[in-house]
Amino acid sequence: MPQTQEQVQLQTASATSSDVASSASAPGAGEIIIQTRDLNKIYRPSFSRLTKTALHGLTIDVKRGEIFGLVGPNGSGKTTTLKLLLGLIKPTGGSVEIFGRGPRDVAVKSRIGFLPDGPYFPDHLNAYEVLDFYGQLFGMSKDVRRARAEEVLDLVQLNKADRARVVRTYSKGMMQRVNLAQALMNDPELLFMDEPTTGLDPIGARQMKDVTLRVRDAGKTVLLCSHLLADVQAICDRVAILSEGELVKFGTVPELVGPSQNFEVFAEGFSDESLSKASAQGLPFVRENGHVKFEAQSSEGLQTVLRFINDANARTLDVKGYSETLEDVFVRSVKSDGRG
Amino acid sequence: MSPSLQNQSIISARNYAEGVPISPRWRAAQFVLMGLIALVAVWFAIAGYRSPAGDSGKFDNFSPFDLVGFGVLAWAVWLVTPTTWTVAITTFHEAIRRRWMGALLGFAVVMLGVSTFFTWMQPGEEQKFLRDYGIGFTVIITLIAAIFLGVAMTVPDIERRTIFTILSKPINRREYLFGKYLGLMMTLALNLLVMSAIFLLAYAYFVISKEGFAAAWRADGLGVSYNGLGFDLSNLAKALWLHFFNLAIMAAVAMALSQFLTGITAIIIAFVVYFLGQSASYWERLAGGSGESGPVLAPAIRGVVDAVYFVLPRLDRFDVRERIVNDLPVGINYMMKAGSMGLVYAAVLLVVAYFAFSDREF
Secondary structure, three states: OOOOHHHHHHHHHHHHHHHHHOOOOOOOOOOEEEEEEEEEEEEOOOOOOOOEEEEEEEEEEEEOOOEEEEEOOOOOOHHHHHHHHHOOOOOOEEEEEEOOEOOOOHHHHOOEEEEOOOOOOOOOOEHHHHHHHHHHHOOOOHHHHHHHHHHHHHHOOOOHHHOOOEHHHOOHHHHHHHHHHHHHOOOOOEEEEEOOOOOOOHHHHHHHHHHHHHHHHOOOEEEEEOOOHHHHHHHOOEEEEEEOOEEEEEEEHHHHHOOOEEEEEEEEOOOHHHHHHHHHHOOOEEEEOOEEEEEEOOHHHHHHHHHHHHHOOOEEEEEEEEEOOHHHHHHHHHHHOOOO | OOHHHHOOHHHHOOOHHHOOOOOHHHHHHHHHHHHHHHHHHHHHHHHHHHOOOOOOHHHHOOOHHHHHHHHHHHHHHHHOOHHHHHHHHHHHHHHHOOHHHHHHHHHHHHHHHOHHHHHHHOOOOHHHHHHHHHHHHHHHHHHHHHHHHHHOOOHHHHHOOHHHHHHOOOOOHHHHHHHHHHHHHHHHHHHHHHHHHHHHHHHHHHHHHHHOHHHHOOOOOOOOOOOOHHHHHHHHHHHHHHHHHHHHHHHHHHHHHOOOOOHHHHHHHHHHHHHHHHOHHHHHHHHOOOOOOOOOOOHHHHHHHHHHHHHOOOHHHHOOHHHHHOOOOOOHHHHHHHHHHHHHHHHHHHHHHHHHHHOOOO
16 A cells, blocks of 8 residues: 555654654664564454554654654554554565564564553462462473563562462552563563553553563663653654544654744733624634633744734733643544544 | 653553564464374374274274364463463462352361261261262362352443453453353362362371271272272372363353353343253254164154254263272273363353453443
């Protein structure tokens, strides 16, 4: 399938952002380890002619040593992308390569870790036994498994007293720590994380963020799927925004957020007639606690708002400037895509 | 925080291109096991060839095709990698710790243990009643375990998303599925072993308490045990051993069905398959496969009957209760033929399950 203009532009953006992206100084940093080309996934339920396009023409590169964020509203194709990258589902079209191989290759799976969203573990096992089971799947010897389990449980900060309890007695937060521990068991080069802070309290979420940064600082690569855009903005080097199965924005966080400033102008003393004029001129405003709040997305917009207030003989109370967040970019991207 | 993330030593020594390596010791153990299977196959072939034809027609006569089951067994041994074994052991531990499994086994042990108290129901034929009751009860309980556990092998892992954490590790889908089946068979073997031991002990206790220890072993055609306790116990053990192949088939049926159907539907269909398989001789007569002239059927119905007869597992071959109750021996050729058929059938079902599972999307 030929690439669209948008995809080509996005790829160009990815190329220009590569230097900024990789903050790690690990050997091989910047090397592409995940590559998708025109990736498609169409679901066709059994006994039905109806189809659902979950992903359409996704082309992204993920480089060694970066934290790559995958964000999007529900049903945007994030989880489908993750499953395609892990070989849990097969693409309808296009290709996926991880470390230059297919995602189902056992050799690839030796080098990756996956933290899924809310899995259960064999509930008759305790944390050590769960990790021992996963360690065996990596072919680790008994001594290595034991040492490594202790190490990763320390890393995810699961209380020592809780480790010997069967996991069915665990809280959601404790389960999520075990989930992270199993994902780190093989010291993976590439870590996939799907909603890693689900079920964690603020302290747990903070620890999870710290661990993610440490993983990256150790030269590993992280692909993070999350709804928490503030976290994504804080820790991700590059971000892809998906909407209804298509890539709508892709780049480093500074590239996406941009240098532009947004302004909020608070004023009072408007007549109903002058506010009607504001609506007619296309100036966005809301009434708030007895005053009116205008929004402007640029310096020129700010000047227009201030001129309007002056012409309406109203009084300016306050002007606040603030930088755009990833959430603003996200909401704008999804809305401009006609899906918001 | 631990410095472990900086430490590559745990996995750096492994060759990524080959995935999880299989050690020479593992391979040597596999060869030893396969050699043992070959020796047993040779022994069975010689003993089967020399033994006289039995009394159940062609199914008691030796045929070289009966050795195919040993080939299937050797192939299964070759497929067991350390990863498969890990999945099998974990599955086994998980299965035996299920509460309903414990309750089922406990109930069966109690019912078999007290079986001698029920012999008043068939006065004069107490030992026949005991044999029928013991085998029948063991068959029902282990069959329920085989079908319910068989369906519950992959479905909960998928529903609870445990499968994501497993299949993202260096394991292929064949190893996962075969490991699950192996773990299931280990669980069923343990159940059957425990129940058989209790049943055989109860039977021996009953006979000895009636005749005294020395007389019980005499094959004098007198007393409670017509052919002697040794004959009875060995015949009963053969019947229970044959039932294990029955379980192997039904567990594979349940696992294969659960790849296509929802859990409850798979359970219902598996029970239907069992009852149809038990009445396979009836289908055989309808299809004219027994050599007798079957009933005259319309061509369309004949096609359906032939198809059912062709697909159905001959589960009645594993049920030798009639022989046991009537003090008839179960011959070596019969055991080999039935066992071989059971292994081949289970292998075919597992291959079907694998093809469905390998393409399955989660």
